[in-house]
Structure formats: C-alpha cells, structure tokens
Amino acid sequence: DAGVTQSPTHLIKTRGQQVTLRCSPISGHKSVSWYQQVLGQGPQFIFQYYEKEERGRGNFPDRFSARQFPNYSSELNVNALLLGDSALYLCASSLDRRLLYNEQFFGPGTRLTVL
Amino acid sequence: QQQVKQSPQSLIVQKGGIPIINCAYENTAFDYFPWYQQFPGKGPALLIAIRPDVSEKKEGRFTISFNKSAKQFSLHIMDSQPGDSATYFCAASGYNQGGKLIFGQGTELSVKP
Known part of the structure; x- marks a missing residue:
C-alpha cells in the first residue's frame, strides 16, 4: 500500500506569490492534517480536515487556507508569500478523527523556498 | 500550557x-x-x-517510559546502531485537541560505529 504522497517535492517562489501544495492520504484514511516545519524545529500544526470540513486550526494567518476533496485528498494554499514561509510542509493522514486515539502518518513533505 | 519541552538538543553515543x-x-x-x-x-x-494508563511500552529496541505525576516521558533506544542516527521528536495530543499534535524541538542523535 502506498503511504501519504505529496506534490511537488520542491518549490521555489518569490515574495508575494501564491502557492498550492497537494496531498493524497493513505487509502482508507479520511482525515488529513497539515504541518509546517522550519529548519531545526519540530512541525507546527496548521490545519486538520475531516470529511471535507475544517476540524482544527493552528496559529497561522489567514493567508493560509486548505480544503479537502471528496476522495479525501487535500490542498494547502498560501497567499502573499513571505520569506518566513520557507519551510518543509508536511501532510499527515489518519484513519478517522472520531477514534479516541488517532495515529498520524506523515508524507515526505514539500520543501518551499521563498526568495 | 501547549508546549512540549524536549532535551537534549543533540546526543552522541557509541554503537551499542x-x-x-x-x-x-x-x-x-x-x-x-x-x-x-x-x-x-x-x-x-x-x-x-x-x-497515560501505562508507565512503559516496548517495541523492538525502542522503549517509552511515562511518569504521569511528573508530566514527563522519555524514549530509550537499546543497542543503538549507526542506522539509528536521525532526529527524534516527541509529541503530545488529546482527544479534544482537534487532531493537533504538539511537537518538541527535536533531538539530533548520532550513533558512532
């Protein structure tokens, strides 16, 4: 079985541009979470989506948005890019957020560089 | 209250x-x-x-020890190997956290041959 897949692998943008990152969860998983990992730090939670609805949001500005599609894949959009948005963006899938304890499995990430 | 503090920042051990x-x-x-x-x-x-209902869990060479009263937990890697060289992150969450994992800052482990 394929794990979590993310595209693109790497991306270079300039300040002020917009970017869309994509994620496909593990087959059968209904929940997708997005994290930002700045070099040398632990991942920071951005969003969780379940059944196409936002179920959790971290402390990120409104420039960050996401959505989940009927096939449970997800997109993360970041508008008006800043230099500080340069990071590894990770997608994690989990089986069902209604479970009491929900293991999250991460994809390889998208490395975003903002110049 | 949402923080998870991890230490050490880096660690070097010999194989085994x-x-x-x-x-x-x-x-x-x-x-x-x-x-x-x-x-x-x-x-x-x-x-x-x-x-939190158990104080220790083992899976292969990895063991977690958990101290609920002290609000601390730790990872032990038995018989460490050079292939274990990586960055390790602890995390925490709860059923009412909206799926959010709170991560520690990470520990960069180097296992020397």
Missing part, C-alpha cells in the same frame, strides 16, 4: 549504547504521546506511542 531522550509537558488534557523519527529530507515516521 542506550541514548535517552526526555520530554516534559504541562497540559494535563494531553493523553496521547507519540515519538517520531526523521531522517534528512524525509517526513517524520511514527516509531512508538504511549497512553
């Missing part, structure tokens, strides 16, 4: 040694504590996780 990584939390609502292993250029991989 037992590195120990420690984490502390404040939010008593946390009730799920996973550990992740991350190699350069890769996403974090779930290693082992523990819930």
Whole structure:
C-alpha cells in the first residue's frame, strides 16, 4: 500500500506569490492534517480536515487556507508569500478523527523556498 | 500550557549504547504521546506511542517510559546502531485537541560505529 504522497517535492517562489501544495492520504484514511516545519524545529500544526470540513486550526494567518476533496485528498494554499514561509510542509493522514486515539502518518513533505 | 519541552538538543553515543531522550509537558488534557523519527529530507515516521494508563511500552529496541505525576516521558533506544542516527521528536495530543499534535524541538542523535 502506498503511504501519504505529496506534490511537488520542491518549490521555489518569490515574495508575494501564491502557492498550492497537494496531498493524497493513505487509502482508507479520511482525515488529513497539515504541518509546517522550519529548519531545526519540530512541525507546527496548521490545519486538520475531516470529511471535507475544517476540524482544527493552528496559529497561522489567514493567508493560509486548505480544503479537502471528496476522495479525501487535500490542498494547502498560501497567499502573499513571505520569506518566513520557507519551510518543509508536511501532510499527515489518519484513519478517522472520531477514534479516541488517532495515529498520524506523515508524507515526505514539500520543501518551499521563498526568495 | 501547549508546549512540549524536549532535551537534549543533540546526543552522541557509541554503537551499542542506550541514548535517552526526555520530554516534559504541562497540559494535563494531553493523553496521547507519540515519538517520531526523521531522517534528512524525509517526513517524520511514527516509531512508538504511549497512553497515560501505562508507565512503559516496548517495541523492538525502542522503549517509552511515562511518569504521569511528573508530566514527563522519555524514549530509550537499546543497542543503538549507526542506522539509528536521525532526529527524534516527541509529541503530545488529546482527544479534544482537534487532531493537533504538539511537537518538541527535536533531538539530533548520532550513533558512532
């Protein structure tokens, strides 16, 4: 079985541009979470989506948005890019957020560089 | 209250040694504590996780010790190997956290041959 897949692998943008990152969860998983990992730090939670609805949001500005599609894949959009948005963006899938304890499995990430 | 504090920041051990990584939390609502292993250029991989109803959990060479009263938990790697060289992250979450994992800052482990 394929794990979590993310595209693109790497991306270079300039300040002020917009970017869309994509994620496909593990087959059968209904929940997708997005994290930002700045070099040398632990991942920071951005969003969780379940059944196409936002179920959790971290402390990120409104420039960050996401959505989940009927096939449970997800997109993360970041508008008006800043230099500080340069990071590894990770997608994690989990089986069902209604479970009491929900293991999250991460994809390889998208490395975003903002110049 | 949402922080998870991890130490040490880096750790060097000889092959066969037992590195120990420690984490502390404040939010008593946390009730799920996973550990992740991350190699350069890769996403974090779930290693082992523990819930507060047990004080220790072993999976292969990896052991989590959990002290609920002290709000601390630690990862022990038995018979460490050079292939274990990676960055290790502890994390915490709870059923009412909206799916959010709170990660520690990470520990860069180097196992020397």
